[in-house]
Amino acid sequence: xxxxxxxxxxxxxxxxxxxxxxxxxxxxxxxxxxxxxxxxxxxxxxxxxxxxxxxxxxxxxxxxxxxxxxxxxxxxxxxxxxxxxxxxxxxxxxxxxxxxxxxxxxxxxxxxxxxxxxxxxxxxxxxxxxxxxxxxxxxxxxxxxxxxxxxxxxxxxxxxxxxxxxxxxxxxxx
Numbered sequence: 001x002x003x004x005x006x007x008x009x010x011x012x013x014x015x016x017x018x019x020x021x022x023x024x025x026x027x028x029x030x031x032x033x034x035x036x037x038x039x040x041x042x043x044x045x046x047x048x049x050x051x052x053x054x055x056x057x058x059x060x061x062x063x064x065x066x067x068x069x070x071x072x073x074x075x076x077x078x079x080x081x082x083x084x085x086x087x088x089x090x091x092x093x094x095x096x097x098x099x100x101x102x103x104x105x106x107x108x109x110x111x112x113x114x115x116x117x118x119x120x121x122x123x124x125x126x127x128x129x130x131x132x133x134x135x136x137x138x139x140x141x142x143x144x145x146x147x148x149x150x151x152x153x154x155x156x157x158x159x160x161x162x163x164x165x166x167x168x169x170x171x172x173x174x
Contacts, residue, residue, distance in 0.1 A: 010050040011065050012038065017058050023051075024062035031057055087117040093139055095123055095132035102139070106146055109168070113151040119168040126162070133159060140166045 010016070015034060022032045027040060037060060041048040047065040050058055089112040091105050112119050121143055123136035140157040147168060154167040 009065075010053065011047050012041070015048065015050050015058075015060065017053075019057045020050075020060045021055070021057050022060055022062065027062050037062075087115075088120050089117045090120045090122065093121070093123045093136070095125055095129050095136045095139070097123075097139060102143075106143060109143065109147060110150060113147060113168065113170040116170055118154070118170070119147075119151065121166050121168065123157075123164045124162060125164070130162065133164060136164045140164060144168060 018034055019031055020034060020037055021030070022037050022040065023029050024046075026044060032040070037048050041062045044062060046062050049061050049063055049065050049068070051061050052059040091109050091112075093102070093105065097105075109119050109121065121140055123139055125133065125136065137157045144151075144153045144166065149171075151168040151170050154169045155165070157164050157166040
């Protein structure tokens, strides 16, 4: 089933108010009757578009409506492409991770932070290993200290269920 999108603005004959304030290029700004405003728009082969319907009298602009929508879509697309896309990479440790595994995972963490991704480091406690939560916290704090030159801690280690989680964000180099 297709849904037809309702236009955001009323244009030409869809405008309901009798009097309106007219603005636009090549137009004498002022209050006009709807029929006069439509005649002015038709003379210039443009559309009469209701810009602010809640004003008294409503404000209408003489413009090329299709071109206006195209420009608006283009602006929205440009803003969307400039929006920062945050990538979060995860690194998982056990509470009793030995030095070799720790160093291996630390190298990966450095690579992720240098690429501009955020890092979610967590210690996963299986079964009774939850009794080693201090060891898990020490491990995460050690990682934060080792990565302090390239990343800053956004969230200190926090126990959530069977996981102790810490977030590290990359430091922006100027």
